[in-house]
Amino acid sequence: xxxxxxxxxxxxxxxxxxxxxxxxxxxxxxxxxxxxxxxxxxxxxxxxxxxxxxxxxxxxxxxxxxxxxxxxxxxxxxxxxxxxxxxxxxxxxxxxxxxxxxxxxxxxxxxxx
Amino acid sequence: xxxxxxxxxxxxxxxxxxxxxxxxxxxxxxxxxxxxxxxxxxxxxxxxxxxxxxxxxxxxxxxxxxxxxxxxxxxxxxxxxxxxxxxxxxxxxxxxxxxxxxxxxxxxxxx
Numbered sequence: 001x002x003x004x005x006x007x008x009x010x011x012x013x014x015x016x017x018x019x020x021x022x023x024x025x026x027x028x029x030x031x032x033x034x035x036x037x038x039x040x041x042x043x044x045x046x047x048x049x050x051x052x053x054x055x056x057x058x059x060x061x062x063x064x065x066x067x068x069x070x071x072x073x074x075x076x077x078x079x080x081x082x083x084x085x086x087x088x089x090x091x092x093x094x095x096x097x098x099x100x101x102x103x104x105x106x107x108x109x110x111x112x113x
Numbered sequence: 114x115x116x117x118x119x120x121x122x123x124x125x126x127x128x129x130x131x132x133x134x135x136x137x138x139x140x141x142x143x144x145x146x147x148x149x150x151x152x153x154x155x156x157x158x159x160x161x162x163x164x165x166x167x168x169x170x171x172x173x174x175x176x177x178x179x180x181x182x183x184x185x186x187x188x189x190x191x192x193x194x195x196x197x198x199x200x201x202x203x204x205x206x207x208x209x210x211x212x213x214x215x216x217x218x219x220x221x222x223x224x
Contacts, residue, residue, distance in 0.1 A: 031209070042117075042200055042214035043156070050209055058211070090155065099144055099210055101158035 002027045006091050006105035012113045013078065013085060021076045021108045023091035029103070030096040032074035036060060037088040037107075046089075049074055050096060078110065086111050115139040117215035119201055124221045125191055133186045133218045135201030144204040145177050145184045146212065151197045159186070161204070188220070196222045 004025045013019045025032065031050050035043040045058030049068040063082025068074050074093075078085045088109050092102040117137045125131040135145065144163040148156040162168055162177035162184060174187040188195055198219050202212040 033211075035214075040216070042216045043212075044214070045211060048209060048211065056209070059213075088153075094210070096208075099146075099161060099163065099204055101146070101161065102212065104155040104157070106155050107153075 004091060004093055004103055004105035006089075006108050008108060009106070011108055011110045013110060014113050016080045018077055018079050019110070021078070021089055021091075021110070023074045023076065023105060024072055025074075025091075025093045025103075025105075026072060027093055027103060028071075029093035030071070031094045032068065033092040033094075033102060034058075034064070034066065034074070034076045035090045035092065037090060043090060046076065115203055115205075115213040117201055117203060117213065119199075119215045119218050121216065122219045122221070124223065126223045127191055127193060129191050130187065130189050131191060131220065133188075133199050133201075133220070135184045135186075135215060137182050137184075137201070137203050137215075139182075139203050139205070139213065141206040142179070142182075142203060143206040143210065145175070146202045146204055147173075147175055147186045148200045148202060148214075149197050150200065150217070156200065159199075163204075191222045193222050193224065196220060 033048040034046040047066040049055035065077045091105045094102045119135045147159040150156040160175040177184040198217040202214045
C-alpha cells in the first residue's frame, strides 16, 4: 500500500542537540511538506518542497533545516537554534497538478529532555 | 497575511446534524479544504471547494461563498467515530498550493 512513513514516532532531544526526523513516501508525489502542531492548535508550515533538490521556507522555518535529495525522502532537522521544539511534527505529500489533497504521515512527537 | 476563524468546540448527539463554520481573510485565495484529525493521529482529507456552492461526499458536505470569505462543513447522521478535530484550510494560489490551517474545531459526539 502507498503511504507516508514518519520515524521515529517519539523522539527526545537534549539541550544543544540537533535531531533529524525522517519522512518517506511511496506515492510518487512531487511535493512534500513539514508542519508543526502545538497542543490545541492548527498546523503551521515549516518547509515545503515542490521538486527534488528544491525547497522553500514556510511560515516558521527558523531553527529548522531540510533536504530533498530524493523524490521519496524529505528529512527535517530540528537544530539547537530552535528553542521551543516540543511539538507534534507532521509530514505530508501531494501531487503537483492543480489542487491535490495532501496526504499525511502519522507524525513524530518531539520532547525536550 | 492569512487568518482563519472557526469555533473551538462543538458538541452534538448521535444521529444529529452539525455545521462547522469557517471565515477567512487571505491574499491569494485558491480554494478551501477540510481535514479531520483524530486525537494524536494524522489529518485526513475530507473535502475541497474551489467554486461557490455545495460539495457533497456521503455524510459530509462542504460549502463555500467566495464573496463572503466563508465556508462550512456539514456533518449528517453523526456517529461516535466522528468525534475528532476538524480543520478548515485555505489553499493559496501560486504553484505550491500551500495550505494555511485554522486552529481546529473539536467535535464531541454524545450517545
